[in-house]
Amino acid sequence: MRRSLEKRRLDAWIAADADPHGSEYVAERYRARSWLSGFHGSAGTLVVTRTEAGLWVDSRYYLEAESAIAGTGIELFKSGLPGVPDYPKWLADRLIEQRGERSAPERPTVGVCASTTTIARVRKLEGEVSRAEASVVPSDDPLDELWTDRPGLPTAPVVEYPAAFAGESRVQKIARVRDHVRERGAGALILSSLDDIAWLTNLRGGDVAYNPVFLAFLVVTAEEAVLFMDSEKIEPTIAESLAADGFMVAPYRTVREYVANRMPDAAVLLSPDKTAVELRTVLPDSRTVIEETDITTFLKARKNRTELDGMRNAMRIDGAAIVRFLRWLEESVPGGEVTERSAAAKLEQFRSSGENYVGPSFPTISGFGEHGAIVHYSVDEESDVPLGQGVYLVDSGAHYLDGTTDITRTVMLGDRETRVATDFTYVLKAHIALATLRFPIGTAGVQLDTIARAELWRSSRNYGHGTGHGIGCYLNVHEGPQKLTQWFSLSDVPIEPGMITSNEPGLYRAGEYGIRIENLVHTVEEGTGDFGTFYCFETLTLCPIDLKLIDESLLTDSELEWVNAYHARVREELSPMLSANDQQWLEQRTRPLDRSKREANA
DSSP states (O other): OHHHHHHHTOSEEEEOBOOTTOOSSOOGGGBHHHHHHSOOOSSOEEEEESSOEEEEEOGGGHHHHHHHTTTSSOEEEETTSTTOOOHHHHHHHHHHHHHHHSSSOOOOEEEEETTTSBHHHHHHHHHHSGGGTOEEEEEOOTHHHHOTTOOOOOOOOOEEOOHHHHSSOHHHHHHHHHHHHHHTTOSEEEEOOHHHHHHHHTEEOOSBTTBOOOOOEEEEESSOEEEESOGGGSOHHHHHHHHHTTEEEEOGGGHHHHHHHTSOSSOEEEOTTTSBHHHHHHSOTTSOEEEOOOHHHHHHHSOOHHHHHHHHHHHHHHHHHHHHHHHHHHHHGGGTOOBHHHHHHHHHHHHHTSTTEEEESSOOEEEEGGGGGSTTOOOOTTTOOBOOSEEEEEEEOEEETTEEOOEEEEEEESSOOHHHHHHHHHHHHHHHHHHTOEEETTOBHHHHHHHHHHHHHTTTOOOSSOSEEEOOSSSOSSEEEEEEOSOGGGOOSBOOTTOEEEEOOEEEETTTEEEEOBEEEEEEEEEEETTEEEEEEEEOOOOOOOGGGOOGGGSOHHHHHHHHHHHHHHHHHHGGGSOHHHHHHHHHHTOOOOHHHHHHHO
């Protein structure tokens, strides 16, 4: 990489796992940071200069990254900790030093991949390194030469997603998109986001692990809709159906030429957060560009009635599978043969028998003891440990044709420990605070994040990740535009009816254990009164919360009532799907909390 920097007359290169579509998860071909550094977490940035290299990760990956880059010469920077500079500041400082050392100072240059770096990212970088008088240079990808066994473009087949599950045809969807394009005074929309394209076209694919999407671009004008994807991925019947619905298929790699030479002579809509800078630069300078979040992102987030019914059905099927798993876990761990990996495999086995099951929605986080404190822990052969007495955290999800799930449960294997129960109960209080909240129209994610987090703050506890994310309907497990986080720039989108969002506060004691309770919630309108319209949440996930870990003395009456009501609903909805033995187990694990016991312990 450093030889490539010298050849290109660059002073630094910024590498991320990024594709041409602004995706969170990418195909293997686009895992540039992973290949260069050896750290394979889903988020992180590598900066390589001619003499130094640094890797920046957030709190989810501190421990994993430290292990991955040990002995490589790459310096680890734990973003968010006091005194830790972000990578633009660090880079600007280094460029200023290097410029001062040159006999004839030249303007420093920072290279990024033009085809995989978004417009928004380039602009932000330009502002951040401006004090070093550095320029950001989007260029071709040096890894095409360096990564000699680099995977090619994925070729997984694309399949139809029936309107019976989608609730709306692609013809109806694109009509709504065209209405928006006209209202904005534009003549075309360039769509790069893979999950948006899958949603709009009612197609699904397998180009990205765990995400049912396919590599494609879509350009929508008043007269045509051009889907840029490799035609060998689609069967003739699908191609014919697309053509009948007004979609033309063109080769994936021809999108650049189309955007440069064949776009209507009118304003163009695109998302700077999802569109690679390469596509922006080939647009004629005379063309008006309107930058905004893709309209499809908002349309997709507000689920229709069919999608909501499907998601509820998927939650029931998923909940029944997890009940079977939890019973198996409780009965099998004392035998000493269950490990983190075998537990994860057994959970998938239980799920795989469910109606409309497709596969996991992300790699299962199966963490026992200290591994549970690694927020995005990924178990492998080397890290795998047996389960025994202690705290076990399992964060998992599945794709069903009618919905996608994401659930975390923390269970105590063996005897209860007082400090664990106290920590767990504070996390439960945070979860209940959000689940029972009523909030006015226009409330943004950053405000809701604080509501949950405040329950932990009261006891000087906290967690380093967001409280919630959107989720797709048989689509990506992480979906925008809404987020519940404490970072204003990421969570200023109002939470609206139809949105499905996770509720997942947690607590992590490094080297000991981790706790997280995650359910998915649906925003519904509660009503309109003297002070306007208010919303609330409908909890969709159905699965017991470990009673052994609840300290009743820390719960208020209303919190205790919520737990009992939630467990009564879990019993009612899941029991008909379970065997007699599983029903009996569920009955015990959802028995009402004893109010007198809580008062006696208070």
